[in-house]
Amino acid sequence: MRTQTAQQLDSLRSVVAPPQGVLHHRQLLQRRLAALSRPRCISDELHCIAKTLESQPRLVRRLDAWPLQRLLRATPCFFPCPLDRLAQRSGRFVIAQRRELLRYTIKAITHSACEAIPSPGVGPLDEPPSCAVALRAQHAQRKGDGARPLLLLFCKPVNHDIEVADLSRCSADRAQLLEQRPIPLSQRQHHCCFHRSLGFSRHDAHLMRLSGRHTLLRSDSVQQPTRAIEPRSERQLQPLPQRLRHAGSPLSRLDRNPETRAGIQPFLNASQSYASPIPVELPMTTRPALSRPCLRFVAATLAGLTVSTITAAEPPSLHRYDPPGNETTRSWFDGGRRFLEQAQAKRLNTRKARNVVLFLGDGMSLTTVVAARIFAGQQRGESGEENLLAFERLPWSGLVKTYNVNLQVPDSAGAMTAIMTGVKTRGGVLSVGPEAARGDAKGVDGWRLPTLLELCEQLGMRTGVVTTTRLTHATPAACYAHAPDRNWEDDAALARQSPTAKAMGFPDIAQQLVHPAVGDGLEVALGGGAAAFLPREQGGARADDRDLTAAWLHAAPRRALLRTREELLDLDAGAVDQVLGLFAPSHLPFERDRAEHVPSLAEMTRTALQLLMKDDRGFFLMVEGGRIDHAHHAGNARRALEETTAFADAVQVALDMLQQAGELDETLIVVTADHSHTLTMSGYPARGMDILGLVASVDAAGKATMRPSLDALGLPYATLSYANGPGYAGRSATQPAGPKRFPHFLPARAHRVYEPAHGRPDLTTVDPTDPDHLQEAMAPLPSETHSGEDVPLWARGPWAHLLSGTLEQHALFHVMAHALGLSGPRLLDVWRQVKAQLDKQDATGISQQLP
Structure with a gap:
């Protein structure tokens, strides 16, 4: 007897054989279906169809003639499917206007079971999914029209909660409410609770965050005709972005309606932030109860539809943000005069620096900075070109030449070595001279170079490293470790790449962090890379069965080991002297993908400064935005720009904290990159x-x-x-x-x-x-790959004016050391003291103290 699944499969195959000339790629669909030798379940078939639609953008233009409703009727089931094509389009108004499709969509949703189906590689709905889309139909009748508008609910994780954005259909005579609110985990334990969380109550106050961190559209009650633009916090006192006002959007429809134009026009044309709610009169109608939420079903079927093909509007990428309306000949001329006055007012700061903070945007090319400043401005609804990131407001700036002694286009290890030691070296090596060959453990002896961090340790200052990469990765490792190969991050990696070095007892990079060669080591080390410190039985990468975190923790009193964001935020800076934070087995997630238990770069920077500023010893801190580089390597510009803006947020946190502590003018702040990337900004947009x-x-x-x-x-x-x-x-x-x-x-x-x-x-x-x-x-x-052009630099504080013009990369070390009072004979004296400790290491790499 044929099973129900087999019958559904036959129905599916009949659907993918539409009339001749309608579906140009039906053979491709049939081949994909036939490729499954033994259909495991109907979800596999639908997955193939969704992927085929996704890979054939021209196909979706003919959907009007294709009986998609037969597919919807034939498969009233749930299934996991990659849905990021729809779920990641936050801020887009996806409006399905084909009524035939809508009617059968509603029919399919209504009699589908409501179950908590795991998404790929995640788990049931009571766990935070990486990407889920909830699609439900609203049985709200428009005046004089029986069409039922389709609501796409974009569910994306916000920390451990899901944030639901209700993108509903609007018309000129009636504006429906747009809602976005988090759903607590406790309410997602069961699908019924999940349904109630998604549903509307006639007496609830509904809020919709229209785009990211922007202004809110609010309705106090469904029966009340008044809405207002209301911010939740001071950071959200911003006008709406232009992309929410493009032709066909709900706001533009309200603008064209004579009954609502007067109320909505003030904020459509706003050129400044809002300080109080602005009332907008809108005619409202009662919203009946909604049908049950249908997770992943129709959304996955439609996964190949782009925004442009659904809305039949302008291409989804063509969004323009209005430039400021007050730009005139006079305003530009006056702006130039103000710049001159500010430049003449700059004063040289030649006092001795108490502190040095080095911000290193890994791979933060000049193009990256320009694109990120525009991106950040556009996220606030501005045109973006006039925007400045936090570090771009620093008074002194220059360009840095990045080549290694053997590479025209550098790598991070050699570039960071130049910044930290004052000596240009080979690519791929960490804080050793150019005389040492890469991978030659024996050749390192005598060529370990003291780093600026180690000089500060020798002076009794506090030191710290904060990064979004592994703590043993090239940039942070160049601050405290010395190795002929940047990849020797743990003993297993060292043994694979150099059995000779392993047999010699050469210390891997993680071991060098735990057993410092100079002083008591880092007071603050925050980032990822826990695997390099843990044995394999604990989920780590070490083959020697050593738990270096336990060794570090018990080597001295008043130490704290942190593993979660909650532990970081709850830390009492006065109760500890040294902190090791390992928040991920490898690199921290990209800012876009960061979970609730992982701290941001700004949060780690804040905690680091709280620990380093608690006495008058002075400090050196290196903060790396390391995942800018990784996003570029992946060819994903958006994540690179988001990482850059997160990096700028960390700079702003440091500026604010130092200002509040009264130490801003005593701190040399340097913001730069180690190398560039091949990202380019072209055309004549x-x-x-x-x-x-x-x-x-x-x-x-x-x-x-x-x-x-x-x-x-x-x-x-x-x-x-x-x-x-x-x-x-x-x-x-x-x-x-x-x-x-x-x-x-x-x-x-x-x-x-x-x-x-x-x-x-x-x-x-x-x-x-x-x-x-x-x-x-x-x-x-x-x-x-990296690219070889110069990278930008910005600075403020003692002797920051020396970092102007075009600089060799190793000159940064000498300026930072000079600002700390280390120049001439004093620099050589301290340098020799540290060098002696580095050269007096035994075979295990643990330093021998000088008599």
């Missing part, structure tokens, strides 16, 4: 165009056209792209030809992981602002 979107220029009169600019092939192109990397258009070993998605994993040792591209990818139906979109790359590489 109009002012205010989405920095992550397609290029749309201006017409002959200089006005924005809002039409994509086309290349010589007649294809649109994006503002941001890479010279090389995984975003190459050709088919790779893991993704088809065309635009690529993050993460793009490729075989590490395959001879050929790409095929030649046949022209550029067609971005007409692609949303390049999608967080997982990989920017187009010219040359195919599994990982995008």
Whole structure:
């Protein structure tokens, strides 16, 4: 007897064989279905269909003629499916307007079971999913129209809660409420509670955060006709971004309605932040109860539909943020005069510095900074070009040359060694001279170079390292470790790469952090990389069965080991002297993907300064935004820009804390990068165009056209792209030809992981602002590379004016040391003391104290 699943499968196969000429790629669909030798369940079939729709953007244009409703009726079930194509489009108004599709969608949802189905690799709904989409239908009748609008509920994790954004349909005569609010875990323990959390109550106050951290649209009650623009906190006193006002959006529809235009116009044209609610009169209708939430079903079926194909509006990437309205000849001229006055008012600070704080944006090229400043401004609804990141407001600036002694384009280890030791060296080595060959453990003897951090330890100052990477990664490791290879992070890695060094007893980098060569070691070490400190039986990477965290913890009193954000925030700085924070087995997650238990870079910076500033010994602190580099290597510009803005937030935290403590003028603050990346910003986009979107220029009169600019092939192109990397258009070993998605994993040792591209990818139906979109790359590489141009530098504090002009990278060490009073004979004296300790290490790498 045929099973129900087999019958549903037959129904599916009949659906994917539509009338001739409607579905151009039906053979591809059928091959995918036939490829499953033994169908495990109907979810596999639907997964294939969703992936096929996703890979064929031209196909969705013909959906009107394709009987998709048969698919919906045939498969009233739930199934896990990758849904990031829909769930990551926060701030987009996805409106399905095909009524035939809507009616059968509602029918399919209504009689579907409501179960907590795990998402791929995550777990049931009582755990925070990485990405889930809830789709439900609202049985709200429009006046004189029986159409039932479709509501897409974007559920994305906010810490451990899910934030639900209700993107509902609006019309000129009626505006429905937009809601976004967190759902506590306790309310998601059971699907019934989850349903009640998603549902509406007639007497509830509903709030909708329209975009990220922006203004709120509020309705006190469904029966009340008044709404207001109301901020939740001081940080949200900002006007709405332009992309929420584009043609066809709910707000633009209200603007066209004579009954609502007067009330909504003030904030549509706002050029300043709101300090109080602004009432907006809107005619409201009662909202009946909603149907049961349908998780992952229809949303997964529609996973291949882009925003543009659903709304039939302008391409989703063409969003423009209005420049300030007060820019005139007089305003620009007066602005130049104010700049001159400020520049003349700058005074040289030649006092001795008590503290030094080095902020290192790994891979933070000048293009990255420019794009990040625009991105940050556009997130606040500004055009972005006029914006400045926190560190760009520092008074002194320059350019830094980054080459290594053997590399025209540097690597992080050699570049950071130059900054920390005052000596340029080879790529791939940590704080050893250029005379030592990479990987040669014997050749290191005599060429270990004292770092600025170790000089500060010798002076009795407090020291700290904060990073979003592993604490044993190249940039932080160059502050305290000495090794001929940056990859010797734990003993297992050392043994794999150099059995000779392992047999010699050469210390791995994690061991050098726990057993410092100079002083008592770091007072603050916060970041990731716990695996390098733990044995394998505890989930670590060490092969020697040693628990270095326990060894560090018990080596001295008043030490604290931290593993979660809660422990970091609850730490009593007065109760401890040294802190080791390991918040992830490897690198910390990207800021976009960071879970609630993982601290942000700004939070780690705040705790580090609280510990380092508690006495008058002075301190040296290095703060690294390390995942800027990793996002670039992945070819994912959006994550790189988000990491850069998070890095700027950490700089602002430090400035505020030092100002409050009265130590700002006694602290040399340096913000720079170790190397650049191949990200470029090109085309002639109009002012205010989405920095992550397609290029749309201006017409002959200089006005924005809002039409994509086309290349010589007649294809649109994006503002941001890479010279090389995984975003190459050709088919790779893991993704088809065309635009690529993050993460793009490729075989590490395959001879050929790409095929030649046949022209550029067609971005007409692609949303390049999608967080997982990989920017187009010219040359195919599994990982995008560094680039060799100079990197920017900003500084303030004692002797910061010396960091102006074009500098060799190793000169930064000498300026920072000079600011601390280490110059001339005194620098050489302290340097020799530290060098003697480094050279007097036994075979185990544990330093021998001088008599």
